[in-house]
Amino acid sequence: MLTDKEMLEESRKIFELKIEENEMLDFYKVFENNNPVHLEIGSGRGEFLLHKSVQHPEVNFLAIELKEKRIKTIIRQLDPKINKNVRVIKLFVDEKITDYVPEGSFQMIYIIHPDPWPKRKHHKNRLIQHDFIDVLRKILKPEGIVELSTDHEEYADWIIQHFLERKDFESAYNKGFTRDLGEEHIETFFEKKKREEEFEPFFMKYRKV
Numbered sequence: 115m116l117t118d119k120e121m122l123e124e125s126r127k128i129f130e131l132k133i134e135e136n137e138m139l140d141f142y143k144v145f146e147n148n149n150p151v152h153l154e155i156g157s158g159r160g161e162f163l164l165h166k167s168v169q170h171p172e173v174n175f176l177a178i179e180l181k182e183k184r185i186k187t188i189i190r191q192l193d194p195k196i197n198k199n200v201r202v203i204k205l206f207v208d209e210k211i212t213d214y215v216p217e218g219s220f221q222m223i224y225i226i227h228p229d230p231w232p233k234r235k236h237h238k239n240r241l242i243q244h245d246f247i248d249v250l251r252k253i254l255k256p257e258g259i260v261e262l263s264t265d266h267e268e269y270a271d272w273i274i275q276h277f278l279e280r281k282d283f284e285s286a287y288n289k290g291f292t293r294d295l296g297e298e299h300i301e302t303f304f305e306k307k308k309r310e311e312e313f314e315p316f317f318m319k320y321r322k323v
């Protein structure tokens with residue numbers, strides 16, 4: 115009988131990808147198929163990843179999350195029989211993602227409730243910046259899609275404004291956002307918590323053109 119720690123170690127061997135120096139990921143080797151790959155940045159406790167990967171077994175999902183505790187929470191929930199199409203990387207995502215992810219890798223990129231860094235002096239820490247959007251563009255396939263959400267109104271404005279300033283992405287929504295994704299929507303831990311505090315999310319969606 116394996117202990118909880120040993121079970122986690124076994125699951126890590128299956129689901130966790132480690133990036134070696136000077137290594138480019140080869141998603142055909144990783145997933146052993148040519149299915150499209152979707153990336154989630156900042157997966158938190160993994161609700162979105164877990165639901166989405168079961169809803170779409172024909173898609174491969176790569177989740178990148180910075181915090182060790184959250185990586186463990188995600189991996190503990192993954193089952194080798196059910197979640198064959200999932201891999202997780204523990205890493206801080208920034209512009210250097212192109213050092214290990216080939217250009218044109220992803221059909222979709224999800225950034226769900228990224229940290230809003232509300233203080234003006236911290237805005238430089240926000241993930242969404244023009245340099246980072248350039249990188250998103252590089253790692254997306256032609257006509258690839260970026261989906262974002264935030265309950266922070268000022269960060270929503272920031273995201274909408276940044277994408278509006280660009281000719282290489284077009285918004286799926288006339289107003290630049292929607293407040294309702296309908297039945298398909300997957301509520302994450304963070305979104306649930308913020309809704310309880312009466313913060314309703316904004317959802318944005320951009321297509322690479």
Ligand SMILES: C[S@@+](CC[C@H](N)C(=O)[O-])C[C@H]1O[C@@H](n2cnc3c(N)ncnc32)[C@H](O)[C@@H]1O
Pocket residue numbers: 155156157158159178179180181184205206207208226227228229241302303304305
């Ligand atoms: C506000 S939480 C949202 C988590 C989850 N998406 C949800 O909706 O519940 C933001 C998450 O992004 C992770 N994160 C923040 N910056 C990151 C980065 N540059 N690379 C990877 N993960 C990041 C944090 O560790 C945290 O788990």
